[in-house]
Amino acid sequence: AQKVTQAQTEISVVEKEDVTLDCVYETRDTTYYLFWYKQPPSGELVFLIRRNSFDEQNEISGRYSWNFQKSTSSFNFTITASQVVDSAVYFCALSSLSGGYQKVTFGTGTKLQVIP
Amino acid sequence: NAGVTQTPKFRVLKTGQSMTLLCAQDMNHEYMYWYRQDPGMGLRLIHYSVGEGTTAKGEVPDGYNVSRLKKQNFLLGLESAAPSQTSVYFCASSYPGGSGSNEQFFGPGTRLTVL
Numbered sequence: 001a002q003k004v005t006q007a008q009t010e011i012s013v014v015e016k017e018d019v020t021l022d023c024v025y026e027t028r029d030t031t032y033y034l035f036w037y038k039q040p041p042s043g044e045l046v047f048l049i050r051r052n053s054f055d056e057q058n059e060i061s062g063r064y065s066w067n068f069q070k071s072t073s074s075f076n077f078t079i080t081a082s083q084v085v086d087s088a089v090y091f092c093a094l095s096s097l098s099g100g101y102q103k104v105t106f107g108t109g110t111k112l113q114v115i116p
Numbered sequence: 117n118a119g120v121t122q123t124p125k126f127r128v129l130k131t132g133q134s135m136t137l138l139c140a141q142d143m144n145h146e147y148m149y150w151y152r153q154d155p156g157m158g159l160r161l162i163h164y165s166v167g168e169g170t171t172a173k174g175e176v177p178d179g180y181n182v183s184r185l186k187k188q189n190f191l192l193g194l195e196s197a198a199p200s201q202t203s204v205y206f207c208a209s210s211y212p213g214g215s216g217s218n219e220q221f222f223g224p225g226t227r228l229t230v231l
Contacts, residue, residue, distance in 0.1 A: 006158075035219060052217065104174075
């Protein structure tokens with residue numbers, strides 16, 4: 001069985017602070033994909049990034065960066081110089097194909113509050 | 117493009133009643149999914165479809181049925197609603213990809229309360 005753990009339930013930071021959201025996963029599959037989604041107060045989930053199991057390069061997109069470490073089964077997300085608009089629930093997800101069936105597992109989410 | 121739309125947005129049912137949630141996408145995606153979101157549990161996959169006329173069970177399929185008669189639509193049915201099915205339901209769609217590689221596009225959600 002696959003599992004995604006987001007141990008941080010809620011985080012509050014003051015605007016302009018950096019914040020890292022943790023994601024730890026478990027899977028027996030050798031090929032899999034990891035995702036981060038953002039769920040703003042409006043409710044609709046928005047895709048942020050995808051990383052496959054063979055690509056451990058870190059990625060930076062503006063104020064966002066992602067650190068994928070296969071050795072520790074982690075895929076952490078850092079927001080630099082946080083802004084109020086970053087306030088949302090962030091989900092980490094793991095997807096793989098096993099036995100012809102797609103498995104998609106989401107973490108329980110981390111609620112980020114950025115205080116002005 | 118409307119993306120992924122869901123109807124209705126809100127619904128209150130009594131125990132034992134039935135209803136159908138409709139999901140529509142205009143992105144010509146092959147794959148479609150139904151999730152439920154409950155506090156402290158993240159999103160859990162109910163059923164999914166990899167193409168018109170095909171459906172498969174996800175993590176929590178009991179009490180739900182689905183149909184994909186047209187590529188753009190994915191229906192989720194509750195035959196006899198129970199209070200445990202009170203949740204927010206999300207539909208999503210994606211292009212096909214090996215090993216579940218493609219990101220999903222989500223609808224705005226349907227908030228269902230079963231009394």
